[in-house]
Amino acid sequence: MASPRSFRLEMLQVARLAPKLLGESASLVEKFLLSQVTPQGGFADRQGKPDLYYTVFGLESLLALRVEAPQEKVSAYLRTFGHGEGLDFVHACSLARCHANLGGQFISQSDKHGLADLIETYRTPDGGYHGTRGRPAGSAYGGLLAWGAYNDLNLPMPQEERLGEALAALALADGSFANEPGMREGTTTTTAAAVTLARHLSFPLPTGTGAWLLKQVHPSGGFLATPRAPLPDLLSTATALHALEGLQIPFGHIREICLDFIDSLWTAEGGFYGHWADDHLDAEYTSYGLLALGHLSS
Incomplete structure (x- = not known):
């Protein structure tokens, strides 16, 4: 995948292909996303309150x-x-x-550095990052978020090479990645995060990672979060497809069943549900719907 050195821009590049499959329904997605903007200015979480996390997905979906x-x-x-x-x-x-x-035009340089200093307080002794301060080792998810944040702030990450070493410690024998040390089973989202981070850091991956990801495809389409998960979900599907694309592993043989799965989560309101048991629409899963469609658009 020829991509920018930013997983945010990389995913945006792919999601911009989604309208090819959405066709006229793209206007419904636009309407839904704009309806998620709260009076305070942030995009709504699942309780209808403005939240920075959901604002990420709302903004990127509109882009x-x-x-x-x-x-x-x-x-x-x-x-x-x-x-x-x-x-x-x-x-x-x-x-x-x-x-x-x-576009970075609404944050000062001093606030950028202050935000980077805050993120650095979540650094772990092994060189990684964890969402909880004081942990001895980083998580795969924490590493990807921190690396992405430094890129978004256009600031260099201190000792970036140590991040790859912390990530390598999370690799499991079957090719998957655990989110934290000591976990015996990898997850699809964690493994996908590790693939993306390792690729940007030019860090080698286990030989079986791509094969492990493909094994998580559900017979009806979509990807399972773990080998024992009862149902596929949209987050796992979108991130797995993104990882497979990054690994340059073809997935054309599962294209149709994955499209069927995503279609089963689509609603005429313009959003996507997260999985078959979900009954609430939000900007996050709609964003992952666009990412998945982008990867399946050709």
Whole structure:
């Protein structure tokens, strides 16, 4: 995959292909996404409250559809967080990503450095990052979020080479990745995150990683979160397809069943459900729907 050195831009590049499959339904997605903007300026979480994490996905989905976000409203919301003081790790990284999605014009250089300093407080002794301070080792998800945040802030990550070493410690014998040390079973999303991070860090992956991901395909389409999961889900599907594309592993043989799976989660309201048992629409899963469709568009 010829991609920018940013997994945010990389995924946006792919999601922009989704309208080829959506056709006229793209306008329904646009309408749904704009309905998720709260009076405070952030995109709504599942309780209807503005949230930085969901704002990431709302902004990126609009960018994928080439629809202009209500910048003045959203930027005013983002500026209330300054350099992120008081935010947890995920929301600090989300703040950096939201600003990047608005072109970086609404955050000062001092706030960028302050946000990077905050993210650095989640660094672990092994060189990785974890969403909880004080952990001895990093998580795969934490590593990807931190690396992405530094890119979004356009700042160099201190000792970036140590991040790859921390990631390598999470590899399991079957080719999958555990999110944290000591876990005996990998997950699809964690393995996909490890693939993306390792590729950007030019760090070698186990030979069986791609094969393990393909084994998680459900007979009815979509990917399972773990080998023992009862149902496939959209997050696992989108991230697995992205990882397989990055590994240059063909997945044309599962294209039709994956399209059928995604279609089963689509609603005329313009959003996507996360899985067959889900009954709530949000910007996050709609974003993953666009990413998955982008990978399946050709």
